Amino acid sequence: MPKLISRDGPEASSFVWREDGFTHIADDEAPGGELGQVIISLSRFQADGDRWLAEGRSVGVRLKPEDPVEGLAYDLPRLAVVALEFPKFRDGRALSAAALLRERYGYAGELRAVGEVVRDLAKEMSRCGFDSFEPSDGSTPEQWTISVFRFRHVYQSAADRRAPAFRERIHIPTAEG
Amino acid sequence: MYRYDAIDRSVIQDRSAEFRDQVERRLSGALTEEHFKPLRLMNGLYLQLHAYMLRVAIPYGALSSDQLRGLARIGRIYDKGYGHFTTRQNLQFNWIRLEQTPDILDALAEVDLHAIQTSGNCIRNTTSDPYAGATAEEVDDPRVWCEAIRQWSTLHPEFSYLPRKFKIAVTAAPQDRTAAKVHDIGLVLRRDRDGQLGFEVMVGGGMGRTPYLGTTIREHLPVQSLLSYLSAILRVYNRHGRRDNIFKARVKILVAALGAGEFARQVEAEWTTMDRVAVDLPDVELARIRGAFSYVRFVDASPVSSSLEAARRADPTLGRFVRNNVKPHKIAGHAIVNISLKTPGEVPGDCSSDQMDAIANLADQYGYGEIRVTHEQNLVLPHVKLDDLAAVHAGLKAAGLACPNVGLASDIIACPGLDYCSLANTRAIPVAQSIAQRFSMPDVAESVGELKIKISGCINACGHHHVGHIGILGVDKKGEEFFQLTLGGSGAEDASLGDVLGPAVAYDQVTPAVDALVQAYLRERRGAERFLDTYRRVGLTPFKAAVYAEAH
Numbered sequence: 001m002p003k004l005i006s007r008d009g010p011e012a013s014s015f016v017w018r019e020d021g022f023t024h025i026a027d028d029e030a031p032g033g034e035l036g037q038v039i040i041s042l043s044r045f046q047a048d049g050d051r052w053l054a055e056g057r058s059v060g061v062r063l064k065p066e067d068p069v070e071g072l073a074y075d076l077p078r079l080a081v082v083a084l085e086f087p088k089f090r091d092g093r094a095l096s097a098a099a100l101l102r103e104r105y106g107y108a109g110e111l112r113a114v115g116e117v118v119r120d121l122a123k124e125m126s127r128c129g130f131d132s133f134e135p136s137d138g139s140t141p142e143q144w145t146i147s148v149f150r151f152r153h154v155y156q157s158a159a160d161r162r163a164p165a166f167r168e169r170i171h172i173p174t175a176e177g
Numbered sequence: 178m179y180r181y182d183a184i185d186r187s188v189i190q191d192r193s194a195e196f197r198d199q200v201e202r203r204l205s206g207a208l209t210e211e212h213f214k215p216l217r218l219m220n221g222l223y224l225q226l227h228a229y230m231l232r233v234a235i236p237y238g239a240l241s242s243d244q245l246r247g248l249a250r251i252g253r254i255y256d257k258g259y260g261h262f263t264t265r266q267n268l269q270f271n272w273i274r275l276e277q278t279p280d281i282l283d284a285l286a287e288v289d290l291h292a293i294q295t296s297g298n299c300i301r302n303t304t305s306d307p308y309a310g311a312t313a314e315e316v317d318d319p320r321v322w323c324e325a326i327r328q329w330s331t332l333h334p335e336f337s338y339l340p341r342k343f344k345i346a347v348t349a350a351p352q353d354r355t356a357a358k359v360h361d362i363g364l365v366l367r368r369d370r371d372g373q374l375g376f377e378v379m380v381g382g383g384m385g386r387t388p389y390l391g392t393t394i395r396e397h398l399p400v401q402s403l404l405s406y407l408s409a410i411l412r413v414y415n416r417h418g419r420r421d422n423i424f425k426a427r428v429k430i431l432v433a434a435l436g437a438g439e440f441a442r443q444v445e446a447e448w449t450t451m452d453r454v455a456v457d458l459p460d461v462e463l464a465r466i467r468g469a470f471s472y473v474r475f476v477d478a479s480p481v482s483s484s485l486e487a488a489r490r491a492d493p494t495l496g497r498f499v500r501n502n503v504k505p506h507k508i509a510g511h512a513i514v515n516i517s518l519k520t521p522g523e524v525p526g527d528c529s530s531d532q533m534d535a536i537a538n539l540a541d542q543y544g545y546g547e548i549r550v551t552h553e554q555n556l557v558l559p560h561v562k563l564d565d566l567a568a569v570h571a572g573l574k575a576a577g578l579a580c581p582n583v584g585l586a587s588d589i590i591a592c593p594g595l596d597y598c599s600l601a602n603t604r605a606i607p608v609a610q611s612i613a614q615r616f617s618m619p620d621v622a623e624s625v626g627e628l629k630i631k632i633s634g635c636i637n638a639c640g641h642h643h644v645g646h647i648g649i650l651g652v653d654k655k656g657e658e659f660f661q662l663t664l665g666g667s668g669a670e671d672a673s674l675g676d677v678l679g680p681a682v683a684y685d686q687v688t689p690a691v692d693a694l695v696q697a698y699l700r701e702r703r704g705a706e707r708f709l710d711t712y713r714r715v716g717l718t719p720f721k722a723a724v725y726a727e728a729h
């Protein structure tokens with residue numbers, strides 16, 4: 001079974017390997033005989049999603065950067081995974097999509113980064129709300145943990161709920177030094 | 178000025194460690210150049226014609242004397258003893274070795290400097306008024322808002338991998354010294370009728386191959402909502418800006434495609450649904466930042482300095498320097514001193530390490546330890562007492578920095594061009610040097626008056642030629658360097674894009690052509706008109722005739 005890098009609990013400050021029970025099913029591919037857990041495209045979900053969910057499958061949806069997350073808003077409670085694709089790691093559209101899913105639509109389920117997923121973006125992805133990763137660069141959970149938590153302070157509030165500098169400063173007197 | 182606290186310091190130290198790791202992975206072969214390139218660009222590291230170039234951020238163009246000395250030291254150790262100030266108020270080192278960059282970043286961090294987001298498809302250093310906190314014209318100190326933007330935009334998790342680079346300018350004075358209208362976002366601080374501070378928000382300005390002036394999408398945004406509103410703009414852009422063609426990826430193209438009205442509607446929709454309390458700075462943090470900028474305790478000084486007047490009578494070069502390089506200050510008995518980095522014969526924007534040290538020392542002795550960088554590639558001592566002007570002038574003269582040409586024909590903006598840049602079609606620096614030489618006689622330059630000449634070595638327009646009173650653009654014609662001239666551009670509050678004069682001219686014809694343009698202006702000028710005013714009144718015809726006359 002393939003492995004995912006996954007946050008070791010919702011507020012955890014480390015990442016671990018986790019077995020991935022989901023299979024990515026291409027649009028022209030059958031979903032497999034067992035009632036397996038599948039991740040499918042948005043268009044496949046719109047065509048077959050209701051039926052598969054009714055059969056009792058766990059269904060995840062994989063969005064391309066140009067797919068609007070707004071279209072998924074009402075389905076979010078039924079989804080086991082939302083996977084957002086990075087065709088290139090420098091294509092940051094999925095970062096906005098993740099932030100919207102977490103902050104605007106209140107999605108609390110698994111948010112997975114797929115595509116070109118590299119540790120150099122681990123902190124951005126994690127801060128925008130991703131909590132599981134299919135690394136494409138051979139990264140380990142240990143390396144992932146270092147990359148995500150390398151920065152002792154952050155300036156912005158984001159989906160990861162870290163306290164931004166401007167909140168920390170209210171509690172910490174301004175230190176010169 | 179704003180001083181970093183422990184939190185600010187930790188961010189640049191951690192960034193330096195992160196980049197060291199990335200460089201090590203590149204040097205070991207674990208990262209390919211294709212993978213490494215966007216990462217190094219995020220940290221201002223370019224591969225140029227002859228070496229790596231490292232671009233250091235100078236946040237909103239403000240430096241302390243210690244920081245300038247730090248730059249001087251780095252220039253000596255890691256470069257050839259100088260640095261180059263850019264049109265984006267940053268500093269570039271041109272002769273850098275990849276394996277040394279982590280050490281350079283550590284050396285920068287020691288003086289609270291860094292190279293974060295000086296390149297790459299992210300939010301770049303904010304441009305601001307080099308006279309901030311010193312000019313009586315401003316309705317508020319723009320640096321307060323620039324610092325707020327600096328923190329918000331630094332390593333922003335959502336907005337660091339945008340379709341293309343993103344530049345913001347903030348100005349608070351009616352005289353725009355930031356070129357706000359040719360930024361992706363231009364912010365102009367104003368008070369409304371009730372005295373409330375707000376920003377006019379302009380989007381979609383920019384230069385490059387398709388220049389646009391920004392369009393106003395909000396007349397008066399309450400200042401407290403700045404960061405949430407910027408976040409809304411960035412989110413619309415990050416999601417919908419084009420990524421299929423790098424020449425169509427700037428926000429100006431999205432604004433033009435949607436129409437400013439529709440773009441504004443999408444931004445407002447995003448903004449009204451956003452959790453603004455989470456994004457906007459609380460009043461205590463704004464007060465903390467504001468406090469950092471009001472620390473200068475100006476000494477009492479008499480509004481007229483008899484010692485300065487006596488020195489001016491004794492030394493006409495001081496008189497000329499005061500006339501052209503010195504501007505009024507908001508506090509009686511003080512002045513703003515511009516330092517030209519355009520001494521004819523020198524490379525525009527270059528400054529040697531020794532000169533940096535000299536300026537830092539003058540700033541300590543006479544200027545409250547502050548230095549500013551202008552987008553016209555000059556430096557500023559923002560707070561100097563009139564009684565000290567003669568001493569400052571003498572100190573600058575000794576360092577070869579007293580050229581009295583600010584705003585005049587020899588104060589030319591030029592990009593690095595073919596001398597350094599791997600994208601260049603033509604040289605730009607020698608063109609600037611040749612024109613500067615032509616107007617090197619101070620009397621000649623002063624009789625011509627304000628004239629902004631801007632030169633770019635290719636269509637990317639780093640030399641801002643679109644907004645030059647005279648713009649010069651290097652083009653390649655069958656392997657030969659040619660130069661297209663434009664007239665009537667302006668990056669100031671009366672912003673406009675220049676009009677093409679006619680066929681491009683050969684390399685050795687640029688200076689004669691500029692000379693012909695100036696002669697035509699002197700013939701046509703009425704009263705105290707600037708070159709730009711005359712051009713706007715009479716149009717292209719007499720200028721065309723003057724330049725192309727001999728050809729017929």
Ligand code: SF4
Pocket residue numbers: 592593594595598599600601602605633634635636637638639640
């Ligand atoms: S305008 Fe062109 S030649 Fe000049 S610095 Fe920019 S990219 Fe290089």
